[in-house]
Amino acid sequence: MPQQVAGSPPAAEVPTPEVVPAPPAGAAPTPPAGAAPVVSTVALTGRATYDAVPNRSGPLVYADTVAKPVRAASVEVVDANGALSGVATTDDNGAYTVTVPARTMLTVRVYARLLRSGAGPGWDVSVRDNTKENALYSMESVAFPSGTAALTHDLHAASGWGGTAYTGLRVAAPFAVVDTIYTAMQKVRSVAPATQFPALKVFWSSNNLPAEGNLAIGQITTSKFVDKPGSAEMYLLGKENVDTDEFDSSVIAHEWGHYYQAVFSRNSSTGGLHGSSERLDRRIALSEGWGNGWSGIALGRSNYADSNGAQQAKGFALDLSRGLVDNPGWYREGSVQSIFWNLNAQVGFKPIHDALTSAQFRTRAPLTSIHAFAAAFNAVAPGIMPVLAALLRAQGISDAPNDPWGRQETNAGGLPAVPNALPMYIEVLTGAATAACVSNVASTANKLGNFTYFHFTAPASGNYQWALVPSTPGANLAIAFYRGGALPQYSRAAAVQPVSFVQLAADTDYVAAVQDNNGTSACFNLTIQQGPQP
Numbered sequence: 001m002p003q004q005v006a007g008s009p010p011a012a013e014v015p016t017p018e019v020v021p022a023p024p025a026g027a028a029p030t031p032p033a034g035a036a037p038v039v040s041t042v043a044l045t046g047r048a049t050y051d052a053v054p055n056r057s058g059p060l061v062y063a064d065t066v067a068k069p070v071r072a073a074s075v076e077v078v079d080a081n082g083a084l085s086g087v088a089t090t091d092d093n094g095a096y097t098v099t100v101p102a103r104t105m106l107t108v109r110v111y112a113r114l115l116r117s118g119a120g121p122g123w124d125v126s127v128r129d130n131t132k133e134n135a136l137y138s139m140e141s142v143a144f145p146s147g148t149a150a151l152t153h154d155l156h157a158a159s160g161w162g163g164t165a166y167t168g169l170r171v172a173a174p175f176a177v178v179d180t181i182y183t184a185m186q187k188v189r190s191v192a193p194a195t196q197f198p199a200l201k202v203f204w205s206s207n208n209l210p211a212e213g214n215l216a217i218g219q220i221t222t223s224k225f226v227d228k229p230g231s232a233e234m235y236l237l238g239k240e241n242v243d244t245d246e247f248d249s250s251v252i253a254h255e256w257g258h259y260y261q262a263v264f265s266r267n268s269s270t271g272g273l274h275g276s277s278e279r280l281d282r283r284i285a286l287s288e289g290w291g292n293g294w295s296g297i298a299l300g301r302s303n304y305a306d307s308n309g310a311q312q313a314k315g316f317a318l319d320l321s322r323g324l325v326d327n328p329g330w331y332r333e334g335s336v337q338s339i340f341w342n343l344n345a346q347v348g349f350k351p352i353h354d355a356l357t358s359a360q361f362r363t364r365a366p367l368t369s370i371h372a373f374a375a376a377f378n379a380v381a382p383g384i385m386p387v388l389a390a391l392l393r394a395q396g397i398s399d400a401p402n403d404p405w406g407r408q409e410t411n412a413g414g415l416p417a418v419p420n421a422l423p424m425y426i427e428v429l430t431g432a433a434t435a436a437c438v439s440n441v442a443s444t445a446n447k448l449g450n451f452t453y454f455h456f457t458a459p460a461s462g463n464y465q466w467a468l469v470p471s472t473p474g475a476n477l478a479i480a481f482y483r484g485g486a487l488p489q490y491s492r493a494a495a496v497q498p499v500s501f502v503q504l505a506a507d508t509d510y511v512a513a514v515q516d517n518n519g520t521s522a523c524f525n526l527t528i529q530q531g532p533q534p
Helices: 172-189 249-264 282-299 333-347 350-356 359-363 370-380 382-394
Strands: 041-052 066-069 073-079 084-089 095-101 105-116 123-129 138-140 155-157 200-204 224-228 231-236 303-308 314-319 433-438 451-458 462-470 477-482 490-493 499-504 508-516 522-530
Touching: 041 073, 041 105, 041 172, 073 095, 084 095, 084 105, 095 105, 105 172, 123 172, 138 155, 172 200, 172 249, 172 282, 224 249, 231 249, 249 282, 249 303, 249 350, 282 303, 282 333, 282 370, 333 350, 333 370, 333 382, 350 370, 359 370, 370 382, 433 451, 433 508, 462 477, 477 522, 508 522
Parallel strands: 041 155, 123 200, 200 231
Antiparallel strands: 041 066, 041 095, 073 084, 073 105, 105 123, 105 138, 224 231, 303 314, 433 522, 451 508, 462 499, 462 522, 477 490, 477 508
8 A cells, every 4th residue: 555644844843853863784764753664575365275076986076076275285476587485385274374575476376295394294295297397286376466465365276177078277186186195194193193204206197098108208007106216106197088096086095005105114015907806916915905995094985986987987986894705815905905994993093003114014024915914913902903803804814913924824715726825935944945836827917826935044144045947848937035124135037056146144034936927837946055155
């Protein structure tokens, strides 16, 4: 507003000048008596929201779109030259407050980024466009004058849906993604308030489709979490009329569950395609069952929903609360997801979190499976182990409380029989040949029987050799060695002659996993022995 200026006194009445001390150097001049103070800054407030399209049972329901707050997002205010004039963070209602220069043309920009540093909990989650040089998504206001009084500027990210197709920019998409991740982080913080979350970059684009190839043009294969050395990344589908996941909060939470495994727990999964009807390798059954179950735990819902198809009007839903009736077991992600979901419903998330983040689960030799989880759970919460035991029994899984190796497991996988399903680990005596087979009865790549697992203990420290001799013509075997989740694996192709592979520590448990790269059923002899020092 314009400043008020005092009127001049009559010419005949000239007052005697008053001596006023000069202000200190650098201080603002004192306004004349009666004049309004000079306004240099003003308070700018506003609220950021986005269109949230619900997915209750598979298809997206655009008719029920509601505005939700953009929570914990980074806000910047810039002037006409792009210079930063103020920063803020939205609260859980999407509101922001920032002090900005008066009488300045300004623009408010809200980023699809959650950033908190310093003492206490912290995170850095950003949603970026992998098809535009990984640019960070944001929305911004039109330019406006700040004036000299407090003012308000709200921002809203629209979905871009025009009734039968996307007809506008899909501004809401990255904010929907980051809001689901914020919900997941808050679930962890509900049992571990001071958690520091390692940085996560999420890549979404309207060009991302289920094709394998070049990430820079959107060929991401599927929505997935990628654990790279020193970098955690998530890729999400976004191709209209094919598969879009920005509003499929179950999918986002599931993939964030793999991030949780990577940075706080452990994930031995081989990855790859999987389905709820398949008999899976123990590691992928645990990982994918956890991801599904976790999505319900984090979001407070009892089903997992994923949309696809024309107008995103198709899809499917899984009931997380119901275990399997047809051939349940430790090799089925449906069994595992129901165990995690119902365990949380009965005892809460804290003992689950404590077990998954325990040293026993993260660093000991047995690879990840529901048996390894059960043993860790019993170690951190023995008083409520009977709850988990009942859930395990209901899904045809051994309820032995201290059996991370699954030695007491009797469920061999159902029919058609997988010949190498049990025992879960074959005991190997160093220096002696051990005969075994891998199987493709349950399909290939990451299914039950595709790997055969061995457990051995190094009797003394030193260099060890191994020989993997196929007895099936045409076999293309490979072997990987593990020592818990804390050390890297050692992976090699088959070798008939003894091969020096690693220095082992005395009285330490190790695991070897053998597979056939051609996906065939094959038999072999494995020998592990002490060898000469290299």
